[in-house]
Amino acid sequence: MREYLRELNFTQGTVLQRASTNDEYLALARTVRHYLMSRWMETTTEYYRTQPKGVAYLSAEFLLGRQLGNALLAADLTDIATEALASLGIDIAELAEAEVEPGLGNGGLGRLAACFIDSLATMGVPAIGYGIRYEYGIFRQNFVDGRQVEEPDHWLDNGSPWEFAHPEHEVTVSFGGSTERYTDGEGDDAVERTRWTPGWQVLGVPYNYMVPGYRNQQVNTLRLWSARATHAFDLKIFNYGDYAEAVRAQTFAENISKVLYPEDSTPQGKELRLQQQYFFVACSLRDFIDRLLPGGFDLRRLPERICFQLNDTHPVIAIPELQRILVDEEGLDWDEAWDITRRCFAYTCHTLLPEALEVWPVELLGRLLPRHLEIIYRINDDFLAEVRESRGDDELLVRRMSIIAEHPQRAVRMAHLATVAATKVNGVAELHSQLLRDKVLADFATLWPEKFTNVTNGVTPRRFVRLANPGLSGLITEAIGDGWVTDLDRLRELEPLADDPEFRRRFREVKSANKDRLVELLARRDGIDIDPGTMLDVMVKRLHEYKRQTLKLLHVITLYDRLRSGELDLADTVPRTVVFGAKAAPGYVMAKEIIALINHVGAVINADPEISRVLRIAFPANYDVTVAETLIPAADLSEQISLAGKEASGTGNMKFALNGALTVGTDDGANVEIRQLVGDDHFFLFGLTEPEAAAVAEGGYRPSAYYEENASLRRALDLVARGEFSGGDRSTFEPVVSNLLGEDRFMVLADYQSYLDAQERVEAAYRDPDAWSRSAVLNVARTGFFSSDRSMRDYLDRIWHAERLGGA
Numbered sequence: 001m002r003e004y005l006r007e008l009n010f011t012q013g014t015v016l017q018r019a020s021t022n023d024e025y026l027a028l029a030r031t032v033r034h035y036l037m038s039r040w041m042e043t044t045t046e047y048y049r050t051q052p053k054g055v056a057y058l059s060a061e062f063l064l065g066r067q068l069g070n071a072l073l074a075a076d077l078t079d080i081a082t083e084a085l086a087s088l089g090i091d092i093a094e095l096a097e098a099e100v101e102p103g104l105g106n107g108g109l110g111r112l113a114a115c116f117i118d119s120l121a122t123m124g125v126p127a128i129g130y131g132i133r134y135e136y137g138i139f140r141q142n143f144v145d146g147r148q149v150e151e152p153d154h155w156l157d158n159g160s161p162w163e164f165a166h167p168e169h170e171v172t173v174s175f176g177g178s179t180e181r182y183t184d185g186e187g188d189d190a191v192e193r194t195r196w197t198p199g200w201q202v203l204g205v206p207y208n209y210m211v212p213g214y215r216n217q218q219v220n221t222l223r224l225w226s227a228r229a230t231h232a233f234d235l236k237i238f239n240y241g242d243y244a245e246a247v248r249a250q251t252f253a254e255n256i257s258k259v260l261y262p263e264d265s266t267p268q269g270k271e272l273r274l275q276q277q278y279f280f281v282a283c284s285l286r287d288f289i290d291r292l293l294p295g296g297f298d299l300r301r302l303p304e305r306i307c308f309q310l311n312d313t314h315p316v317i318a319i320p321e322l323q324r325i326l327v328d329e330e331g332l333d334w335d336e337a338w339d340i341t342r343r344c345f346a347y348t349c350h351t352l353l354p355e356a357l358e359v360w361p362v363e364l365l366g367r368l369l370p371r372h373l374e375i376i377y378r379i380n381d382d383f384l385a386e387v388r389e390s391r392g393d394d395e396l397l398v399r400r401m402s403i404i405a406e407h408p409q410r411a412v413r414m415a416h417l418a419t420v421a422a423t424k425v426n427g428v429a430e431l432h433s434q435l436l437r438d439k440v441l442a443d444f445a446t447l448w449p450e451k452f453t454n455v456t457n458g459v460t461p462r463r464f465v466r467l468a469n470p471g472l473s474g475l476i477t478e479a480i481g482d483g484w485v486t487d488l489d490r491l492r493e494l495e496p497l498a499d500d501p502e503f504r505r506r507f508r509e510v511k512s513a514n515k516d517r518l519v520e521l522l523a524r525r526d527g528i529d530i531d532p533g534t535m536l537d538v539m540v541k542r543l544h545e546y547k548r549q550t551l552k553l554l555h556v557i558t559l560y561d562r563l564r565s566g567e568l569d570l571a572d573t574v575p576r577t578v579v580f581g582a583k584a585a586p587g588y589v590m591a592k593e594i595i596a597l598i599n600h601v602g603a604v605i606n607a608d609p610e611i612s613r614v615l616r617i618a619f620p621a622n623y624d625v626t627v628a629e630t631l632i633p634a635a636d637l638s639e640q641i642s643l644a645g646k647e648a649s650g651t652g653n654m655k656f657a658l659n660g661a662l663t664v665g666t667d668d669g670a671n672v673e674i675r676q677l678v679g680d681d682h683f684f685l686f687g688l689t690e691p692e693a694a695a696v697a698e699g700g701y702r703p704s705a706y707y708e709e710n711a712s713l714r715r716a717l718d719l720v721a722r723g724e725f726s727g728g729d730r731s732t733f734e735p736v737v738s739n740l741l742g743e744d745r746f747m748v749l750a751d752y753q754s755y756l757d758a759q760e761r762v763e764a765a766y767r768d769p770d771a772w773s774r775s776a777v778l779n780v781a782r783t784g785f786f787s788s789d790r791s792m793r794d795y796l797d798r799i800w801h802a803e804r805l806g807g808a
């Protein structure tokens with residue numbers, strides 16, 4: 001408390017009586033931060049002193065979510081802080097609301113990175129996260145007439161108490177220019193080398209963030225890079241007396257870390273994006289080599305010290321960068337350098353959509369990073385020679401595997417580069433890893449079967465159960481003690497309690513209190529009114545056609561249609577609230593149309609005085625980590641309905657199951673493993689399997705056939721086509737309808753009936769609250785496997801072979 005008041009007075013420069021909520025939040029954040037500081041310094045010193053083998057997680061995205069609650073939890077200060085503030089008349093919850101979450105990621109991939117660094121710290125693994133400190137994170141989503149409007153995310157406006165800038169540790173990053181061959185040394189010692197003369201440079205300034213382990217005295221580091229203009233750059237121009245030009249140069253440099261690209265599962269191919277990628281990767285390698293290794297360290301031993309984990313292809317340019325450092329700067333010969341480089345990287349792929357695999361035009365890469373392009377060519381030449389040697393002169397195979405694509409333009413396939421270089425390549429769920437081996441990277445898996453492995457994703461139980469669901473956490477701890485927070489397999493001990501009526505009653509009480517919290521949040525945040533007495537049916541994730549929000553919507557429209565026609569009896573229908581949360585990439589036109597359609601359908605249904613008693617749509621704008629933390633614990637039903645073979649893993653699916661929602665889902669991604677663990681009786685499976693979907697596609701899929709044969713599907717689509725949800729205007733949603741009828745790439749119509757049938761089973765099950773809560777308890781008890789601590793153990797065993805120091 002004294003600490004807190006001191007922060008308020010001396011750092012915020014205010015007094016208790018006059019402090020704003022933001023002042024109070026900042027003062028508390030600094031107090032906690034202060035408390036964690038000595039552990040942070042100790043962890044850092046310990047790593048430096050013992051030089052263990054560690055992990056550097058390279059990721060263009062870290063979707064952290066709010067920091068205060070997590071820091072208090074990790075430091076075990078929540079109760080003390082709550083009481084101390086209460087005695088000053090301050091409500092800690094209100095103050096926590098003042099924190100703007102750092103939205104430095106798009107969705108699954110970025111949130112996964114955040115879960116992983118939490119687990120690494122909790123497990124005492126020497127690890128550092130490296131990424132970009134975007135000045136603007138993922139856009140704020142607003143709805144105007146039901147359509148998505150994007151606004152900039154000013155997350156830094158009130159200052160972030162969680163970051164520590166270190167301008168004195170700035171790193172210079174070069175771009176452009178040209179390369180030349182030169183002879184180094186004389187006579188017998190003479191060797192041919194390459195010199196890169198860059199065209200321009202920027203500085204990278206590191207910002208450090210604490211990553212506190214859960215009550216284990218460990219605090220790891222997340223280091224995010226911010227771009228600045230070099231001083232030389234400015235000065236030269238200033239000397240010509242062109243002030244305006246100097247400022248322009250500054251802006252140009254600083255653009256690199258200005259904004260997160262809001263694409264998800266679809267790469268943008270923009271020059272600035274490649275600049276961002278090289279920028280953060282070059283800074284990170286330099287930083288690791290110069291600052292985390294002792295002076296004079298022999299880089300030939302680098303693989304003994306580090307594994308750089310590549311979070312998808314975004315950081316893959318690190319591969320030629322390390323090779324460049326070893327060959328051009330350290331003077332190692334190519335083969336020796338390549339052997340070292342290969343042993344330092346591992347690659348995780350997060351997608352199955354071929355169009356989501358990053359490709360950089362040779363023209364662009366060569367202009368921005370001429371030396372790296374040369375290195376990539378050389379890597380490719382050596383690699384293709386290896387292919388020819390082991391597989392004969394199969395030119396089709398060679399063309400398929402080449403790192404360089406020739407069509408539609410010459411371009412570097414970053415996934416191929418990553419696969420060629422990495423010690424290990426992993427997918428993010430069993431099915432996904434299998435499809436990577438069998439389809440997406442099949443030629444590589446034949447050549448190097450031992451390179452391929454799986455690590456199923458996980459989520460941190462600290463944020464997504466302990467913090468997000470205090471009610472359930474209390475109940476679990478009361479039953480089995482609190483060891484589950486760092487050993488989630490222990491949730492198994494809850495299994496017998498699924499048969500205990502008293503436990504189930506209390507479980508329902510918790511769910512119902514969580515629903516009340518959600519009702520309160522949506523009312524306050526969005527002015528949305530929902531009834532906590534209804535089944536909460538939730539679909540939250542990025543808006544993408546493969547995830548099939550339209551399938552959910554067709555179900556809702558069918559219910560509406562049947563209720564209206566009297567086919568379904570209002571009095572005998574399980575009341576539901578269907579909650580959507582989804583951002584669309586700003587350039588993804590179809591996704592934005594689907595958002596508008598959801599909102600328009602919602603407007604019509606919610607305005608119907610009769611039907612809205614049993615069916616409502618709630619679509620709060622700007623779904624983010626903070627909303628997820630209140631929404632997920634309140635859900636009854638989790639919608640995981642992607643076309644089988646398209647969702648790499650999903651991680652929302654895990655969060656819902658762990659919080660006691662039942663899943664309606666396809667046999668896709670980690671759904672497969674969830675269902676295996678919880679059992680078929682406690683999971684609503686529907687839809688084509690991956691092989692079935694592949695066979696349908698093979699045979700020539702005709703969505704219109706389903707439309708013609710299925711009357712209720714026809715009625716649902718006709719309602720949209722006839723303008724029922726667009727004030728009679730048939731043109732508004734014509735693109736959505738004709739896409740579904742004409743192409744329907746993700747087979748929504750093929751899975752419609754099966755989905756409807758599954759929803760009928762859902763309703764029937766929900767009518768029996770006792771059986772439903774038994775299933776829900778079993779979902780919690782059987783999904784401890786999905787802790788990101790377990791994912792980290794798998795990475796350690798299968799990929800990193802890093803050491804663990806302290807930790808749990």
Ligand code: 7GP
Nearest residue numbers: 108109265350351428648649650651
């Ligand atoms: C996502 C996948 O779509 C999701 O299924 C998975 O759970 C998550 O990664 C974490 O592994 N992918 C992305 O978010 C993404 O942007 C770019 O992928 C290739």
